[in-house]
Amino acid sequence: MISVNELRHPKEKLYRLICMVVGGLIWVGLLLGTVFSILFMLLPLALILWIAGRFFRATLFGNSVMVNEQQYAELNAIVQDVGQKLGLSRVPDTFVVNAGGLTNALAVKFLSTQYVLLFSSLVDLLWEDKNTDRVRMIVAHELAHHAAGHVNFWVGLLMKPAMFIPFLGAAYNRSCELTADRIAAACVPVNRDAAVTAMITLASGSQVLTPHTSVEAFKRQEQQIPMVFGFLQEILSSHPRMTKRILAIEKFYDTRSVQPVAAQAA
Template sequence: MNELVYPRERTLAAITLVIGLLIWLGLIVGTFGVALIGLALGFVLYLFVQSALIAHIKGNGVELSEDQFPDLHAQFTACCDRLQMKTRPQAYILNGNGGLNAFATKYLGTQFVVLMSDVVDAMDKHAEGVRFYIGHELGHLRMKHLSGHLLRWPALWLPLLGAAYSRARESTCDRHGLACSESPEGAARALAALSAGAERWEKLDVNAYLRQANHSSGFWMSFHELTAGYPWLTKRAARVMDTGASMPPRSGFAYLLALFVPYAGRLGAGFGLLMLVYIVGMLAAVALPAYQDYTVRAKVSAAMIGSQGAREALGNYYQSNKKIPESLYIAGVPSQLADGTRLQLAPKQMVLTVSTKQGELIFMPAADAEGRITWGCTNGAGLKPTQLPPSCRK
C-alpha cells in the first residue's frame, strides 16, 4: 500500500513533527513549564470543540448501515476493505446546504467519515465518484492525519513547510480515493465536480480540463499554491489520471515571496500576510525597546568604566583623611571626562553622579570596618532601570 502515499508526505510529516516538538520544548523550558498549561488548555479546548461537532453529526446526520442507504454502505465497506482498514469508521450523510464536500474526523479514538448530501446527490449516477470521496476521507484516517496536530501546530505556521505538508496529505488522500474508484477518469471527474458543479461535471471535457494544469507555472499561480493547503484542482485531477504525471515547474520568484508568508490554512495568503504583519509588529514592539535599552546600556557602561578612576580617587581620599572631600577638585578628580561625561559630587554622602547624554548614573559609597570604600550604583534622571549596566542590577 506504499504506492498510496505521496512521495514527500512522510518526510514532511517527520520534519513538522520534529520542529513542532522542538518549539514546544523550547517554550516549555523557556517559560519554566508554563507552556505545558497552554498545551493542556489547547487539548481541552480541542475536546470541547470536537464534542460539539460530533454531537452535531450524530444528532443531525444519517448513519449509513445495511438498513440505511445500503447501496452507499456497501460502497463504504468495499472501500474500507480495499484500503485494508480492519476497524471501520462510522459513516454519516449530513445536509451540505449546497456544498460539495466530505470530511473525516475523530473523537477520543472513534473515527468518522461524513459525506455531504450534495456530493452524494451529484454523484448519484457516478458510483466511482462517491467511492473517490469516501476513499479520500478514509485516507486521512488511515494515514493518521488527524493525530499529532497539536504537537505539530507551531511548525505548521512556518512559511512553505506547513502548506507543503498539507498539500502532500491531500495528494496522498487523492491516491486513496483513486484506489477506491474503478478508473482514473472516474476519479478525475469526481474532482472536477468541485469545479464544474453538481450537474455540469457530467458534460466536462476531461482532457481539456487536465490541460489547464499547464497554466499553473506563472508567478501568481505558483505563489498562491505555495501558500495554500490544497494543490490546484487541475493538478489533482491530472495526478489521479496519471500518478507519475509531471507538473509545470513553479516560478522561483514565487518561492522567495512565499518564504515570508506564514501558512494560514484555508484562510489563504491574504490572512498569512496579515499574520506576517502582526508577527513583525509584535517582534518590533518587543525588539525595538530592547535594542534601544541595549545601545543605551552600552554607552552608560562605557561611562561607568571611564569614571572608575574618579571613584578610586574619592575612596583613597576618604581612607587617607577619614573624611569626605568637599569637592571633586580637592580629591584631584576632574569635573568632566575626556568624552564629555560630567561628574558631580554630593559632599554630605559622597554620592557621585555621572551625567551622560543618555541619563544619570548615580554611585553610592559604603565603607567597611577598615574604611575601604565599595560603590553601588543606580539609575538617576533620564535613565531607566533596564538600561543600567549588568553590575548595577545585581
Template sequence: MFNGATVHGIAGIRALRHPAENPLLIAAILTTAAGYGMWFIIVSWLASSSDATGAEAEIRNLFLDGGTLSQVLLVIPLFPLLIWIIRAFLYAQLRATSVQMSPTQFPEGYRMVVEAARELGLRRVPDAYVVLGNGQINAFAAGHGFRRFVAVYSDLFEIGGQARDPEALRFIIGHEVGHIAAGHVSYFRLIFSQLVAYVPFLGQAFSRAQEYTADNHGYAYAPEGVPGAMGVLSGGKYLGAEVNTHALADRATREKGFWLHMSNWLSSHPINTWRAHALRDRSRPGRLMIRPPESTAWFPPSAPSGYQRSGSWPTPEQMLAVLDSTTLSVLSEEQFGRYPGVSYETPRNELRWASPVPIRTEPVGQGAFTGDSSTTGSVGPQQPGAYGYTPPASPAQEQHVDTPGTTPADATRPETPHSETGQS
C-alpha cells in the same frame, strides 16, 4: 494506538503515500517541538524577570498585557486539550444532527464506505454520516479517541443531477477513508504537527502532500471516479458532468507565472488543474511547488492561457472557425467540448476521461489555436511532436505505474494508478 488504523501497520500503505509527506511531517514535528520549546523559554524568562527594567521590562509587558502575545502564551499549552474537545464536539454534533449511513440509511453510500475500508485495510469500519450541504460541496474525515468517522455533504449525492455519478461519490469516499488509512486524523499526529499550520508555505505544503496521499487512496479504490470527482470540484454537481478532465489536466502544464504558483503555495489543497494532472499521470507524484512541465500535456492547446501576451490571443473570427469545426460532433445543447478536428466514438458520459479516436489528420480550419493565432493545423492526442508527449495508441494499453493492487479503469479511459471534495 501503536499499530495504526490499518492492517498495514502504523505506516499505512507506503505505495500510496506521497513521497514528500513524511519529510514534511518530520518538519512539522520539529516546528511544533520548537514552538513548545520557545514557549517554555519565554515562560521561564517571564517568571524570572519580574524586577526587569528598561527595554526588558517593555518586552515583558508585551507578553503580559492581555494582548495577542498573552493569548498565544495561554493557548499553546492548551492545544492538546483544545484538539480533544473540538474533535469530541464535532463527533457529538454529527451523532446528534446528521443522518448516519447504515444498511437502513443511504445503504448505497454506506456500502462504498465499507468496501473502501476493506480495500484499504482498515481494522474497523468507520462511522459515516450525511451532513446537510445547503449547496456546498464538501466531505471530511476525523476521529475522536479510537473512533474514526467520515462525513459527506448531502449535495455530493446529487452529482450529475438525475444522471447520477456513483463512481465520483465512490472516489470521494475512498479519498476520505484514505485520510483515515494514512493516519491523517490521528490525535497524536495532530498534536505533534499542529503548530506547522501557522507557518506560511510549510503548513500548506504539508497539507497538500496529505491530500495527494488521500487522492492516491481514492484512486486505488475507485479509479473510474476521477473524472466525476474532478468535474464536481471544478464545475459543480450539475455541470461537473460536462467537464473535459483532459483539458483541465493539460492546463496544469500551460498556466504559468508567479501569482498562479502563489495561489497553490497558499492553498491547503492542490489547485484543481495540478490535481487533475496528478490523477491522470500516475508515473510521478503530484506537484507541490512547481507546475508540471508542458511536455507532459496530452493535447495541443485549444485556447490561450492567461500567461501568454494578449497580442497572441486569437481574434473572434479565428476562434469561431475552431468552434465551427466541432459542430458536427457536438450537439448544440451540449456543454461538453471536444478537441477540434477529432472524431469521438465514446459516449459523452464516458468521454471526460477517454482519449478521442480515431484521429483526423486534415486541417481543422483557419485559426486553430496553437499558441500563434496566425497558424493553421490539425490536432489529436497522438499527433507526434505537436506537444512533446505521445500517449499510447489505445487507452486500454496503458498500465499502472506506481500503485500495486489497484483495479484498472475500463478501456474507455486511460488507466492510471490519488479529498476530497471542495475542501475535504
C-alpha cells in the same frame, strides 16, 4: 489490503518528516524551558477538545443522517469495504450532511473519535445506480486521511509548531491531499474515468454538465495560469489546484499501468 505508506506522495513524506522534526524540536525547547506551564496548557486544551467533540457529536447525530446497515445500505457497503481495504481497525462514523448546496466532504477527528462527512449535494452529483465508483473515489479520499494519520491528534500536536512556519504548513497539507488522492485511486483500480470524473465534478459542481466535460480541455487550463501568480496562489493554498490534482491522479494510474474500463473491454 492496500498499503497506505507505500502510496504516500513523496512530497508528503518529505514535508511530514520536516514538520515532525521541527515541531518536535520546538516542543522539546518549550518543555525544557517551561515544563509545568506546557502541562498546564495541555490539560485545558484536552478538556476543550472533549467538550467540543461532545457538542459536535450532538449536532451531528441530531441534524444529519448516519450511514449504516439500516440507512443507505449501498453507501454503507462502500464505506465499509474501503475501510477494510485501508486496514482501518474501526471505520469512522459516516454521515450525510445537508450543507445548503455546498459540494464537499470532510475527514474529522476529535481526540479518539473519527468521522467522515459527506455533503448531500456532492453525493447527488456523483451517485450512479449502476456504477458507484465516483462516490467510492470521494469516500476513499476521506477515509485515506484517517488511514494515513492526517487527522491524528497526537501527530498533529507534535507538528503544530511547524505549521506556523510560513508556507510549510500549507505545503504539508497539499501533500496530504495528493496522498489521499493516490490512495483513493488505488481503491478504484480499474475505473480511471470514474476517479477523474469525480474530481472534475468537484470543480464544476454541475450534474448536468459533468457528462459533457472534456478532461483534456480541463487539464489544458493549467497551461493558461500565469506562472508567477500561479506559484503564489499555490504556496498560499491548503489544497493543490484541481487541474494539478487530476494530472497527478492520471500520472499515478499510468505508473501503475491501470487502464480505463472501456480500454480493458476492448
